[in-house]
Structures are given as C-alpha cells and as structure tokens.
C-alpha cells in the first residue's frame with residue numbers, strides 16, 4: 123500500500139502552503155537567511171519596506187548570497203560583488219568589460235508576504251500562491267488579545283512536534299506549567315487538509331477580572347473548571363483554543379528530517395473586560411504592547427519540556443527506526459495520515 127511506504131519520521135512537507143519562516147522584526151535591510159525543508163532562502167527588506175525572498179545562492183560560484191549586503195534595493199554577493207535585484211535578475215558585475223554582457227542568470231524568487239507579524243514564504247508552485255492564504259492570525263493585531271511568542275528550534279522531525287501538540291494527554295509532563303487537565307477526546311474529524319480534535323477538559327485559568335492575568339505568574343491562584351479544548355492541525359500549522367480565554371498557535375517551519383523550527387504564539391483574550399473596550403484605541407494599543415510577552419515564562423517552560431521529549435523520541439527513532447510504538451489516542455493516526463498525504467502530494 124502506497125500510504126504505508128512513507129516513513130512518517132522522514133516524510134517531506136506539502137509545498138503548496140504558506141510557511142512562517144521569520145518574524146517581521148527579524149527581517150531588516152540586512153540579509154536574513156532561513157532554511158525551509160532543505161531550501162536555503164534569503165530575506166531582506168528593500169527601501170520601500172517590501173520583503174524580498176530569493177534563493178540563498180549566488181549563481182556565479184554557488185556561495186550564499188546572505189553573506190553579502192543590500193545595496194539600494196539589490197543584494198550584493200560578498201565574493202565578487204555581483205548584484206541581483208529583488209526579482210532575482212543580475213543587474214551589476216563590478217568588473218564587467220565594455221565587450222561583455224551581464225550574465226542572464228536568474229535566482230529563484232519565492233512568493234512572500236508580510237502578515238500579522240510574520241514573514242510567510244510559499245515554497246510550492248508559484249502560480250498557486252495567490253489562491254491560497256497564509257493562516258489567519260487576527261489576534262496578532264486585535265486590541266482584545268495579549269500575545270506572547272516563543273521560538274522553537276528542535277532537532278527532531280516535524281511529525282514529533284505536531285503529534286505532541288495534538289495529543290493533549292501529555293499534560294502530565296507539564297507539572298505546574300500545565301494549563302489544562304483531564305482531557306477526554308469527544309470528537310475527531312479529518313479531511314485532506316486538516317485534523318480537528320475536540321477534548322472535554324478542565325482549565326486551570328479563568329480570565330474574568332483584570333487581576334486574574336496574575337494567574338499567568340502565580341500557580342496558586344489557579345482553579346480547575348470545565349472548558350472545551352479544541353486542537354486543530356491546519357496543515358502545516360496548529361491552532362488550539364482552551365475555552366474563550368486562550369488561543370495558542372504553532373507556526374511550523376520544517377528545516378530537515380531531523381530539524382524543525384516553529385513559532386509558538388499564545389493569545390490571552392481580554393474579551394471579558396467590557397469597560398476596557400470602551401477606552402480609546404491608542405490606550406488599548408498601549409496596554410496590548412505593554413503586556414506583550416506576559417505568558418513568556420510559562421510558554422518557554424512548556425516549550426523546553428516538550429522539546430526535551432520530542433528530541434528524545436527522535437534519538438530513539440534514529441537508534442531503532444523499526445521499533446513499534448503503542449498509541450491509544452486516535453488523533454495521532456489521523457495526523458500521520460495527513461502528513462503522508464501531504465508528503466505524497468509534494
């Protein structure tokens with residue numbers, strides 16, 4: 123059977139999706155190098171502030187263009203100083219003689235968008251990019267949400283990370299950082315683009331008074347109460363909501379079969395504070411910015427605990443690739459089927 127022929131721990135990515143490869147703040151007028159599933163990509167911002175995404179390879183001698191610098195709106199290679207414009211065309215060679223023409227080499231240009239605080243790259247067939255949208259992240263700008271971002275950089279295949287995020291039965295790992303408890307899988311749906319798992323769970327947090335934000339810092343203030351816990355694999359990313367107060371998103375940037383980068387975003391909703399909503403938007407923006415990163419300690423702590431387990435899974439797999447694992451959560455089977463399907467579609 124074809125489906126079983128792909129080893130899930132080596133499966134490639136589906137290319138016809140937008141991937142968040144960097145935060146907006148990371149990309150300036152200096153070249154910024156990223157790798158998305160073995161493809162080296164160089165990002166920079168031109169004088170208009172527009173993001174450019176080019177293959178990180180000088181066609182002259184194959185060195186990385188990201189070692190160079192941006193001159194006006196072109197990228198200049200560090201080695202011999204050839205320059206390429208934002209469309210990837212060679213526009214200058216410093217030692218070109220009168221009798222020579224500019225080489226007609228063109229570097230691959232990736233569709234790129236700056237949206238909701240992130241730089242999104244489309245590594246698939248360029249003509250499909252317009253018809254597909256990056257994951258919506260309206261909470262990033264919305265004044266009713268406080269955001270926290272934690273960067274994940276793990277030496278593991280992306281399947282280990284998404285399985286960790288979809289199997290809410292691993293709350294056991296998180297001890298006093300745990301946000302939820304007693305998950306019971308109540309509903310599971312899957313299609314060729316997503317897996318949705320609905321758990322009935324208990325939440326440790328309730329954000330209904332302004333001082334209840336302090337639950338993020340003081341575990342002793344938390345009280346368990348029932349809340350729905352919905353997690354979705356919206357390929358290639360993950361979105362979860364715990365009741366109305368929390369949304370967590372993981373933006374995946376798989377690097378290779380043994381390396382995954384991702385951004386974990388935590389949004390705390392302020393929807394319960396009606397009086398806050400009547401205040402001038404400038405003041406609300408100030409509050410939002412002031413509180414940015416409020417859940418940093420908790421989020422970084424969760425990431426560190428998860429990454430330790432994920433990397434151990436990866437090492438165990440490399441040592442014994444054929445060893446059988448026992449799985450009780452049917453969500454994992456659906457996630458693996460989706461990964462295989464996307465890998466096959468390329």
Ligand code: FES
Nearest residue numbers: 180182183199202
């Ligand atoms: S290698 Fe880039 S200009 Fe020569």
Ligand SMILES: [Fe+2]
Nearest residue numbers: 286292424428
């Ligand atoms: Fe976790």
